[in-house]
Amino acid sequence: MADERRSGTAGSFDAVGRVVFGSREGQLTSDGRRTGRFVRMLPALLILGGLVFDSLAPPNFTAVPLFVAAPLIAAPFFSRSRTVRTGIAAVLSVIAMRLSDGTSTQVVPVIEMLTVLTTSVLALVINGVVRRGNEQLASARVIAETAMRAVLPTPAERIGGLQVAARYEAAQADEFVGGDLYAVADTPYGVRVVVGDVRGKGLGAVEAVAVIIGSFREAAEQERSLEGVAQRLERALAREGTRRYGLDAMEGFITAVLAEIPPGSASLRLVNRGHPDPILLHADGALEVLAPSVPALPLGMDLGVWPDRADEWAMPAGATLLAFTDGLSEARDRNGVFYDPEARLRGRIFPGPEELLSALTDDVRLHTGGRTTDDMALIAVGRPAEGQPVRRTTVKIVGRGDDAGR
Numbered sequence: 001m002a003d004e005r006r007s008g009t010a011g012s013f014d015a016v017g018r019v020v021f022g023s024r025e026g027q028l029t030s031d032g033r034r035t036g037r038f039v040r041m042l043p044a045l046l047i048l049g050g051l052v053f054d055s056l057a058p059p060n061f062t063a064v065p066l067f068v069a070a071p072l073i074a075a076p077f078f079s080r081s082r083t084v085r086t087g088i089a090a091v092l093s094v095i096a097m098r099l100s101d102g103t104s105t106q107v108v109p110v111i112e113m114l115t116v117l118t119t120s121v122l123a124l125v126i127n128g129v130v131r132r133g134n135e136q137l138a139s140a141r142v143i144a145e146t147a148m149r150a151v152l153p154t155p156a157e158r159i160g161g162l163q164v165a166a167r168y169e170a171a172q173a174d175e176f177v178g179g180d181l182y183a184v185a186d187t188p189y190g191v192r193v194v195v196g197d198v199r200g201k202g203l204g205a206v207e208a209v210a211v212i213i214g215s216f217r218e219a220a221e222q223e224r225s226l227e228g229v230a231q232r233l234e235r236a237l238a239r240e241g242t243r244r245y246g247l248d249a250m251e252g253f254i255t256a257v258l259a260e261i262p263p264g265s266a267s268l269r270l271v272n273r274g275h276p277d278p279i280l281l282h283a284d285g286a287l288e289v290l291a292p293s294v295p296a297l298p299l300g301m302d303l304g305v306w307p308d309r310a311d312e313w314a315m316p317a318g319a320t321l322l323a324f325t326d327g328l329s330e331a332r333d334r335n336g337v338f339y340d341p342e343a344r345l346r347g348r349i350f351p352g353p354e355e356l357l358s359a360l361t362d363d364v365r366l367h368t369g370g371r372t373t374d375d376m377a378l379i380a381v382g383r384p385a386e387g388q389p390v391r392r393t394t395v396k397i398v399g400r401g402d403d404a405g406r
Helices: 002-006 026-055 064-077 078-099 109-152 202-222 226-243 341-345 353-368
Strands: 162-168 180-187 190-200 254-261 267-273 279-281 287-289 311-314 319-326 378-384 398-399
Touching: 002 267, 026 064, 026 078, 064 109, 078 162, 109 202, 162 180, 180 202, 180 378, 190 226, 190 279, 190 319, 190 378, 202 226, 202 254, 226 254, 226 267, 226 311, 254 319, 279 311, 279 341, 287 341, 319 341, 319 353, 341 353
Parallel strands: 162 398
Antiparallel strands: 162 378, 180 190, 190 254, 254 267, 267 311, 279 287, 279 319, 319 378
């Protein structure tokens, strides 16, 4: 069975060490390139089609709408100079046609030429508006990404002797700030991790993320137990709710999973507060879903107080803990089928956390066709086996379409 899991049917590695899950590798990129080429060619095709149509059609038919459309299509997609060239080509084509048939001085042909000229000028104005909007959007993206990196800083590649990798992928290509969160801290009690998902969107969700991250970093250093860390986060949300009196009280509830990997121990402790169950991947391809023994409510529900209970699991050398938000488990394909990380990862072997997350995020894009509707945060923490090399870990914050359209 282990040999079958290591075979090509369970996934193979590409040139950069990532696992290729299916035969659709590169489909999104090739589709995007084909679409881009078609858009670039469309204005020229319209002008050429107009010339052919006008030469073959009866005199009472006109191809002017095609010449009008060409600069308008070029305006939002092309540079200023190329938009100008498209407009000039459209105007000159109409003039050439009317000169060739000897109707350039008649009223209707003159109106046609003026119409194409006016449309070309309008296209140039549209191009300027689009370019200014793109510049503002680029500036906003830089600011948003900087803010996100400040709230969710890149974790170190090695923390407490463990390998760490993380991803935050926004559902919208131009959106970097969301309500998903992760953090890792090296504490006297071991490496502690939190992954969470705030209900709601916008600035309220970002404020809740900042509260949880700040409280976690403090509590992880001070609280002796993982249950104590969870209670500190609960109290921090309660204080925030009191401070923001008058806002939606439910905006602050957060599903979260807290993990603790003690130093010098092959064990793992978890507190799950209404969050998707983490997954433990073993070195031989075996997989465990770490479901809590007693289900618990999310943080910040304010529906009563119950003691937290941590569950303990074995985490031997070579094993990797994967925690994620529901943006992964609720990603749908075109038929509405949810992505199943357990089924996709079972029996597959990864060199380390970074390769795991790279393969996983690529597979989700293929599953959804790049049409994700929710943010997705993932973190993987691996206990290296003896002799396993140190790998560089990077955190990419990307949006939908950043890779699919290239």
